[in-house]
Amino acid sequence: MNLRGKFITFEGSEGSGKSTHIQRLVRRLHAAGAETFVTREPGGTALGEEIRHLLLHHRSAIMSPETELLLFAAARAQLVREHILPALQSGQVVVCDRFLDSTTVYQGAARRLAAESVAAINHFAVGECRPDLTLVLDVPVEVSQSRVRTRGDGKADRIEREDGDFFRRVREGYLALAQAEPHRLAVFDSTRPPDEVESAIWKTLHERLA
Numbered sequence: 001m002n003l004r005g006k007f008i009t010f011e012g013s014e015g016s017g018k019s020t021h022i023q024r025l026v027r028r029l030h031a032a033g034a035e036t037f038v039t040r041e042p043g044g045t046a047l048g049e050e051i052r053h054l055l056l057h058h059r060s061a062i063m064s065p066e067t068e069l070l071l072f073a074a075a076r077a078q079l080v081r082e083h084i085l086p087a088l089q090s091g092q093v094v095v096c097d098r099f100l101d102s103t104t105v106y107q108g109a110a111r112r113l114a115a116e117s118v119a120a121i122n123h124f125a126v127g128e129c130r131p132d133l134t135l136v137l138d139v140p141v142e143v144s145q146s147r148v149r150t151r152g153d154g155k156a157d158r159i160e161r162e163d164g165d166f167f168r169r170v171r172e173g174y175l176a177l178a179q180a181e182p183h184r185l186a187v188f189d190s191t192r193p194p195d196e197v198e199s200a201i202w203k204t205l206h207e208r209l210a
């Protein structure tokens, strides 16, 4: 399988298993001889990590949805130009923990900002830089919340403090996106044992990107 210059993103609610499966996928990619560049959103650059802090841990909980949208877009615009495009051009496989679809779902479906405005800002931020494959890890809201609670640090960030209805809209938003773009997005039941999900992801990579 030649994955040179492919762009793979992971999406899903909090605690859905993105970090877990990124680590597992990268191990398999290295074993298969691929060079990888692994990053996350928001963040991945010095500037982006500062924006991440503002978004998730700013001492004031008050932030308008419009401000939130623009801050996520600003972090992403930097990450794309500083790291993602150069890595793709050099033939690395780029694996990113969240990308454009997070904004479509969290700021669009869940915060209910107008879909056209979200799409326009998304386009301005990344241009034509789009994932080749997006792996959506799906878990019910109750599972997501219980995994976040037992994660260890005991502290919920600004977005994790939203209520169950917000996260139901997040989940539905991802499932609707996957229906709208079935060629790019693949959904995995992430309540299944991690080994099983890992094998299903690897099989999908072969089927979609070989």
Ligand code: T5A
Pocket (backbone or CB within 6 Å): 012, 013, 014, 015, 016, 017, 018, 019, 020, 021, 040, 041, 042, 072, 098, 099, 100, 101, 102, 103, 104, 106, 107, 147, 148, 151, 159, 160, 190, 191, 192, 193, 194, 197
């Ligand atoms: N956001 C982000 C927006 O609103 N708009 C945007 O445009 C962007 C980019 C980012 C926040 O910002 C929002 C979304 C988020 O609220 P984050 O910290 O990057 O926050 O993302 P989180 O989703 O919160 O990351 P988490 O680390 O909480 O979740 P993961 O990475 O999905 O989950 P993971 O792998 O750490 O697993 C959580 C726990 O579940 C277990 C793991 O062992 C771990 O303990 N687990 C399983 N248990 C049983 N079975 C399985 N199959 C399991 N898989 C994992």
